[in-house]
Amino acid sequence: SGHRTLGPTSTPTHPLATAPVGMPAHSVDGFVREFLHELNTNQGVALSRSSANDQYLALASTVRNYLMARWLETSRRTREAKAKTIGYLSAEYLLGRQLGNALLATDLNEIAEKGLALCGLDLVTLRNQEVEPGLGNGGLGRLAACFIDSLATMDVPCIGYGIRYEYGIFRQTFVDGRQVEETDTWLALGSPWEFPHPEASVQVDFGGHTERYVDADGEERTRWVPSWNVLGVPYNYMVPGYLNGRVNTLRLWSAQATKAFDLQIFNAGDYAQAVRAQTFAENISKVLYPEDSTPQGKELRLQQQYFFVACSLRDFIDNELEEGFDLHNLADRITYQLNDTHPVIAVPELMRLLIDVRGFSWDEAWEVTSKCFNYTCHTLLPEALEVWSTELLGRLLPRHLEIVYRINDQFLAEVDKTFPGDGLRTRRMSIISEYPERGVRMAYLATVAAGKVNGVAALHSQLLRDKVLPDFSELWPDKFTNVTNGVTPRRFVKLANPKLSDLITDAIGPGWLTNLERLKELEPYADDPEFKASFAAVKASNKQRLTALLKTRDDIDLPDGHLLDVMVKRLHEYKRQSLKLLHIVSLYEQVLSGKLPASALTPRTVVFGAKAAPGYRMAKDTIHLINKVAMKVNSAPEVEGRLKVAFPANYNVTLAEKLIPAADLSEQISLAGMEASGTGNMKFALNGALTIGTDDGANVEIRQLVGDKHFFLFGMDEPAVTELGAKGYHPGAYYESNPQLRATLDLILSGHFSDGDPHAFDSVVFNLLHQDRFMALADFQSYVDTQALVEQRYADQDAWTRSAILNVARTGYFSSDRSMRDYLQRIWHTSPML
Ligand code: GL4
Numbered sequence: 001s002g003h004r005t006l007g008p009t010s011t012p013t014h015p016l017a018t019a020p021v022g023m024p025a026h027s028v029d030g031f032v033r034e035f036l037h038e039l040n041t042n043q044g045v046a047l048s049r050s051s052a053n054d055q056y057l058a059l060a061s062t063v064r065n066y067l068m069a070r071w072l073e074t075s076r077r078t079r080e081a082k083a084k085t086i087g088y089l090s091a092e093y094l095l096g097r098q099l100g101n102a103l104l105a106t107d108l109n110e111i112a113e114k115g116l117a118l119c120g121l122d123l124v125t126l127r128n129q130e131v132e133p134g135l136g137n138g139g140l141g142r143l144a145a146c147f148i149d150s151l152a153t154m155d156v157p158c159i160g161y162g163i164r165y166e167y168g169i170f171r172q173t174f175v176d177g178r179q180v181e182e183t184d185t186w187l188a189l190g191s192p193w194e195f196p197h198p199e200a201s202v203q204v205d206f207g208g209h210t211e212r213y214v215d216a217d218g219e220e221r222t223r224w225v226p227s228w229n230v231l232g233v234p235y236n237y238m239v240p241g242y243l244n245g246r247v248n249t250l251r252l253w254s255a256q257a258t259k260a261f262d263l264q265i266f267n268a269g270d271y272a273q274a275v276r277a278q279t280f281a282e283n284i285s286k287v288l289y290p291e292d293s294t295p296q297g298k299e300l301r302l303q304q305q306y307f308f309v310a311c312s313l314r315d316f317i318d319n320e321l322e323e324g325f326d327l328h329n330l331a332d333r334i335t336y337q338l339n340d341t342h343p344v345i346a347v348p349e350l351m352r353l354l355i356d357v358r359g360f361s362w363d364e365a366w367e368v369t370s371k372c373f374n375y376t377c378h379t380l381l382p383e384a385l386e387v388w389s390t391e392l393l394g395r396l397l398p399r400h401l402e403i404v405y406r407i408n409d410q411f412l413a414e415v416d417k418t419f420p421g422d423g424l425r426t427r428r429m430s431i432i433s434e435y436p437e438r439g440v441r442m443a444y445l446a447t448v449a450a451g452k453v454n455g456v457a458a459l460h461s462q463l464l465r466d467k468v469l470p471d472f473s474e475l476w477p478d479k480f481t482n483v484t485n486g487v488t489p490r491r492f493v494k495l496a497n498p499k500l501s502d503l504i505t506d507a508i509g510p511g512w513l514t515n516l517e518r519l520k521e522l523e524p525y526a527d528d529p530e531f532k533a534s535f536a537a538v539k540a541s542n543k544q545r546l547t548a549l550l551k552t553r554d555d556i557d558l559p560d561g562h563l564l565d566v567m568v569k570r571l572h573e574y575k576r577q578s579l580k581l582l583h584i585v586s587l588y589e590q591v592l593s594g595k596l597p598a599s600a601l602t603p604r605t606v607v608f609g610a611k612a613a614p615g616y617r618m619a620k621d622t623i624h625l626i627n628k629v630a631m632k633v634n635s636a637p638e639v640e641g642r643l644k645v646a647f648p649a650n651y652n653v654t655l656a657e658k659l660i661p662a663a664d665l666s667e668q669i670s671l672a673g674m675e676a677s678g679t680g681n682m683k684f685a686l687n688g689a690l691t692i693g694t695d696d697g698a699n700v701e702i703r704q705l706v707g708d709k710h711f712f713l714f715g716m717d718e719p720a721v722t723e724l725g726a727k728g729y730h731p732g733a734y735y736e737s738n739p740q741l742r743a744t745l746d747l748i749l750s751g752h753f754s755d756g757d758p759h760a761f762d763s764v765v766f767n768l769l770h771q772d773r774f775m776a777l778a779d780f781q782s783y784v785d786t787q788a789l790v791e792q793r794y795a796d797q798d799a800w801t802r803s804a805i806l807n808v809a810r811t812g813y814f815s816s817d818r819s820m821r822d823y824l825q826r827i828w829h830t831s832p833m834l
Contacts, residue, residue: 002314002318003318003319003323004199004200004318004319020069020072020073021068021069021072022069023065023066023068023069023070024062024065024066026066026107026108026111027111028111028114028115028118029115031062031108031111031112031115032115032118032119034062034065035058035059035062035115035116035119036058036119038057038058038059038061038062038065039054039055039058042057042058042061043057043058047119047120052125052126052129053129053189053190055121055126055129056099056126056127056129056130056192057189057190057192059099059112059116059126060098060099060102060130060192060193061192062112063099063102063103063106063108063112064102064192064193064238066106066108067102067105067106067238067240067247070240070245070246070247071238071247071249073245074245074246074247074248075249077833078157078833079320079322081833082322082333083157083833084157084332084333084334084335084828084830085157085158085159085316085320085333085334085335086151086156086157086158086159086334086335086337086828086830087158087159087161087312087316087334087335087336087337088144088147088148088151088158088159088160088161088336088337088339089161089162089308089309089312089336089337089338089339089343089346090140090141090144090160090161090162090339090340090342090343091162091163091304091305091308091339091340091342091343092135092136092137092140092141092144092162092288092339092342093133093135093136093141093144093145093148093160093162093250093252094134094135094136094137094138094141094142094144094145094169094653095132095133095134095135095136095145095653096132096133096142096145096491096652096653096654096657097127097130097132097653097654098130098133098193099126099127099130100127100495101149101240101490101491101495102193102238102240104242104490104494104495105240105241105242105243105490106240107243109123129189131185131186131188131189132186132652132653132654133168133186133193134168134169134184134186134288134652134653135162135163135164135165135168135169135252135288136168136169136288137169137288137289137290137291137292137570138292138569138570139292139378139485139569139570139677139678139679139680140292140339140340140378142653142679143339143378143456143485143679143816144160144162144339145488146486146487146488146491146679146816146819147816147819147820148160148239148248148250149239149242149488149490149491149816150486150488150815150816150817150819150820151239151248151820152239152240152241152242152244152246152247152248153241153242153244153246153488153490153514153817154241154817154820154821154832155241155244155246155832155833156820156824156830156831156832156833157248157833158239158248159248159249159250159251159316159320160239160248160249160250160251161251161252161253161308161309161311161312161315162250162251162252162253162308163252163253163254163285163288163304163307163308164194164235164252164253164254164285165285165286165287165288166187166254166282166285166286166287167183167184167185167186167286167287167288168184168186168288169184169288169290169611169652170182170183170184170290170611170614171183171184171650172611172649172650172651173649173650174623174627174647174649177623177624177627177628177631178620178623178624178627179611179612179614179620179623179624181290181614183287193237193238194235194236194237194252195235195236195237196233196234196235196254197233197234197235197236198233198256200233200234200315200319201231201232201233201234201256202231202232202234202253202310202311202314202315202318203229203230203231203232203258204229204230204231204232204306204307204310204311205224205226205228205229205310206226206227206228206229206230206303206306206396206397207226207227207228207395207396207398208224208225208226208227208228208398209224209225209398210222210223210224210225210398210399210402211223211225215359221355221356222355222356222399222402223356224352224356224398224399229258230255230256230257230258230281230284230307231255231256231257231258231281232253232254232255232256232307232308232310232311233253233254233255233256234251234252234253234254234311234315235251235252235253235254236249236250236251237249237250237251237252238250242490242513242514251312251315253285253307253308253311253312254285255281255282255283255284255285255307256278256281256282257277257278257280257281257282258281283300284300284303284304284307285304285307289301289304290611290613290614291613291615291616292570292572292613293379293381293384293570293572293574294381294383294384294613294616295383295384295385295386295387297388297389299392299396302345302388302392302393302396303396305342305343305344305345306345306349306396306397306400308343309343309345309346309349310349312346313346313349313350313353314353316334317330317353320333320334321333327354327358327360327368328360328364328367328368330368330371330372331368331371331372334372335372335373335374335827335828335829335830336372336373336374337374337376337823337827337828338373338374338375338376338446338450339376339378340376340377340378340379341375341377341385341386341442341443341446342386344375344386344442344443344445344446344449345397345400345442346373347369347373347407347445347446347449348397348399348400348401348403348404348407349400350365350368350369350372350373351365351366351369351403351407352399352400352403354368354369355403356399362406366407366410369449370449370450370451371451373446373449373450373451374450374451374452374453374454374827374828375443375446375447375449375450375452375453375454376453376454376455376456376483377443377446377453377454377455377456377464377468377676378456378676378677379676380460380463380464380467380468380673380674380676381574381674385441385442385443385468386441386442386443387433387439387440387441387442388439388440388442389437389438389439390432390438390439390440391437391438393440401440404431404432404440404445405432407431407445407448407449408430408431408432408448411429411431411448412426412429412430415429415475418475425471428471429444429471429472429475430444431444431445431448443468443469444469444472447469447472447479450479451479451827452479452480452481452826452827453469453472453479453480453481454480454481454482454483454826454827455482455483455676456482456483456484456485456676456677456697456698457482457484457485457676457677457678457697457698457700457701458482458484458700458701459673459695459696459697459700459718460482460676460677460697461480461481461482462482463673463718464480465480481826481827483819483822483823483826483827484677484698484701484813484814484819484822485677485678485679485682485698485814485816485819486679486682486813486814486815486816486817486818486819486820487679487682487683487686487814487815487816488815488816488817489513489516489686489815489817490513491657492657492660492683492686492687493513493686493687494513495657496656496657496658496660496661496683496687497538497542497660497661497687499538499541499542500535500538500542500661500687500688500808501513503531503534503535503538504519504522504808507521507522507525507531508521508522512812514817515817516812516813516814516815516817516818517812517813517815517818518812519808519809519810519811519812520809520810520812521809522805522808522809523806523809523810525805525809526802526805526806526809527802531805532798532801532802532805535688535801535804535805536797536801539661539662539664539688539801539804542661542662543558543564543662545658545661545662546558546564546658546659546661546662547560549658550646550648553648553655554646554648554649556646556648558605558644558646559603559605559641559644561603562603562604562605562644563602563603563604563605563664563665563790563791563794564605564607564662564663564664564665565604565605565606565607565663565664565665565667566606566607566609566659566660566662566663566665566666566667566684566689567580567606567607567608567609567610567667567669568607568608568609568610568651568656568659568660568680569609569610569678569680570610570611570612570613571610571611571612571616571619571620571622571623572616572619573618573619573622573773573774574670574671574674574675574773574774575669575670575674575675576669576670576671576774576776576779577608577610577622577626578622578625578764578768578776579669579776579779579780579783580606580608580667580669581622581625581626581629582741582744582745582776582780583783583784583787584606584629584633584643584645585629585744585747585748586740586741586743586744586784587601587639587643588629588633588636588638588639588643588747589740589743589744589747590740590743591638591639591642591643592636592638592639592747593743598638598639598640598642599642601639601642601643602791602794602795603641603642603643604642604643604644604791605643605644605645605646606643606644606645606646607646607647607648607659607663608626608645608646608647609647609648609651609655609656609659610623610651611650611651617763618763618764618767621761621763621764622764623647624761625748625753625761625764626645626647627647628753628754628760628761629645629753630645630646630647631753632752632753633645656680656683660680660683660684660687660689661687661688663684663687663689664689664690664794664800664804665689665690665691665692665790666680666681666684666685666689666690666691666692666693667692667693668680668681668684668691668692668693668694668696668697668699669692669693669694669714669715669779669783670694670696670697670774671694671696671715671716671721671774671775671776671779672694672695672696672715672716672717672718672720672721673696673718673721673722674696674774675696675697675699676697677697677698678696678697678698678699679698681693681697681698681699681702682698682702682811682814685702685706685807685808685811685814686807686808686811686812686814687808688804688805688807688808689804689807690710690711690712690790690793690800690803690804690807691703691706691711691712691807692712692714692783692786692787692790693711693712693713693714694713694714694715694716694717694779695713695715695717695718696718698814701813702811702814705810705811705813706806706807706810706811707806707810709803710803710806710807710810712786712789712790713786714779714782714783714785714786715779715782715783716775716778716779716782721775724775724778729772729775729778731768731769731770731771731772731775731776731777731778732769732770734777734778734780735769735777738780738781740784741777741780741781745765745768745769748761748764748765749761749765
């Protein structure tokens with residue numbers, strides 16, 4: 001096993017060789033020097049001949065250089081203190097653009113702006129050159145990015161481990177209103193934020209078989225004889241804390257063919273085969289799986305999971321711990337957080353490392369392993385709980401499958417001891433499922449191995465205990481806990497909404513950005529006319545900023561003075577974009593049929609942003625329908641100036657940062673009991689949008705905090721949903737008995753939105769009429785009634801603004817700093833470095 005020889009081979013004598021690395025001067029002049037130096041020496045161009053991309057890359061390197069000394073110092077300090085590190089294991093990190101955040105963390109924004117201006121350059125233009133690293137699908141990946149930001153800001157040692165996908169989440173375009181996916185070539189124009197370390201590559205084995213043998217001490221042992229392998233190359237990224245001097249590391253692994261693997265074939269003269277071998281290996285980190293909330297039972301995906309987890313465990317033991325460290329004490333130095341089930345194969349991998357490589361006994365290894373892991377569950381959808389067939393797992397990782405079987409035997413023996421003779425219970429709780437095929441239930445494996453299991457909002461954690469893992473919570477009640485999600489206010493308030501941030505600082509002084517509960521101090525300002533006027537002016541200015549962006553980005557015209565109603569999130573049936581669509585069509589139909597004068601509509605623009613998983617037919621059909629409705633509504637003279645639907649393509653973090661601060665109304669309308677938490681809901685409230693939402697996920701806590709008067713609640717709650725499901729749900733009955741719902745669906749069925757083709761949207765409409773798994777029709781009337789209340793409130797702009805201010809003032813709880821504090825106390829049992 002592999003400590004690398006590091007550092008000089010003889011004692012350095014030059015004074016600079018042992019001094020900490022310097023930092024460029026924190027001044028406009030120092031910045032300009034560094035920038036031009038980077039442009040000339042890194043890009044190899046003169047300013048006069050440089051492209052915008054050259055300028056962006058030089059700017060990124062410049063800002064990076066200001067973080068460098070702190071990064072090296074953080075790493076030195078953490079090693080020296082032998083502090084406990086959080087190993088965040090996540091298959092996704094949806095980082096968003098890096099430059100703005102790095103400028104914020106170094107307090108260089110003004111200096112950069114002035115320095116660049118002196119060079120004849122514009123900071124905003126250069127910032128817009130950056131292609132965001134979209135190495136995640138949605139909430140789960142973005143949450144990981146918020147968490148590592150908060151840990152750095154709170155001075156907690158953390159290494160984020162994940163995969164450096166060559167292609168991140170696809171770029172969405174629309175052709176005739178249908179989603180078309182294009183590859184995300186985020187690395188094409190250079191990647192100034194990453195530091196590759198090919199010399200520190202790790203070999204990862206796959207396949208083959210296992211053998212028993214007797215070791216020198218006469219012990220029976222197992223040996224894994226793998227049949228192929230790849231290399232994991234680490235790429236390091238800086239994770240700067242906010243103005244606190246800490247810079248943690250995000251370490252993402254890229255797959256490469258091992259030399260032996262390809263040389264052997266190459267030497268045999270088969271060049272084409274050698275290239276194929278390389279392609280095969282490199283495929284492992286080629287592309288992010290664009291599924292969200294549904295597992296894709298693909299072999300490659302299991303390869304990805306094992307690949308990054310194996311690299312990450314090895315990395316910490318070999319490179320972060322001092323040589324000779326006694327691994328019996330591993331839990332003193334790291335606690336691994338399993339971000340959903342994607343990294344759960346780490347459990348048998350650590351067992352294998354300790355037993356087969358380090359010579360631990362089974363019991364010793366289990367003692368260590370069961371202290372090192374905690375598990376966060378991010379879903380309630382049964383189809384999203386990963387199960388790997390034993391056939392696949394046995395073929396790809398035969399030793400790991402054996403270990404899982406033994407963990408299961410040991411676990412079921414414990415169950416049997418606690419509940420003797422309860423065979424049904426043992427079968428229910430088995431890590432191994434037998435139907436529809438024999439498989440490993442990764443959530444069960446995680447729960448058995450973890451010290452703590454948590455859900456991501458209060459309601460979700462309760463349902464996790466009561467409905468998803470009831471037998472486990474009965475066996476180990478203390479294992480279960482909740483940590484409600486949060487979002488980083490650095491990116492989602494300060495960077496996204498600088499005007500609101502200034503207004504807040506003017507009112508309550510600085511410091512709130514790292515102590516977000518201080519937003520409470522804004523409450524009295526909700527009744528201050530001057531503050532209200534300024535707050536409304538900020539919202540108006542954010543709308544103008546969005547209008548300008550959508551014009552250039554998408555050629556969309558946002559009308560002035562509309563209620564801006566925003567629904568942005570992955571397209572999924574449980575999130576019910578179709579319900580929002582029914583509301584729009586219902587308003588439109590009422591005007592068209594003369595039931596309602598157009599003048600009775602509150603002028604409203606609905607903005608959608610949503611990607612559908614490429615293989616998710618219903619989701620893609622829904623996107624098509626939304627776009628078709630938008631085309632018709634936007635060109636109908638009957639509702640002109642009153643109703644508009646905008647669907648900018650390719651919703652991502654960069655767009656979110658502009659959209660959310662402009663929104664008046666936040667749509668959080670999932671069927672109760674389906675959205676584990678949501679995090680967009682928090683971002684909107686923190687930026688002064690009012691929520692229309694169901695009693696689901698973190699909406700529950702948002703409503704409790706902001707108060708019923710400042711939140712538009714509608715629809716069934718979770719017990720009502722369960723009851724309706726139990727007595728038998730018949731969506732057709734709602735169509736039959738509700739004339740407005742019928743008129744709405746009939747208009748779609750008439751071909752009105754599809755150039756007369758009555759069948760264009762059969763899939764969406766008939767699904768709603770005959771199945772409607774997420775009960776959109778049952779909540780329709782409540783939803784449209786509540787939207788009417790929204791309009792009433794919006795008519796009183798003063799009251800609306802007051803509610804908006806109170807939303808900001810009362811949602812400081814949703815800072816991811818608070819989430820991290822909860823994890824530290826309830827799960828990790830560690831504290832910031834002092
Ligand atoms: C998700 C949940 O769907 C979402 O509600 C939650 O906010 C997020 C982070 O905890 O995790 N689970 C999956 S899978 N994708 C998500 O976004």
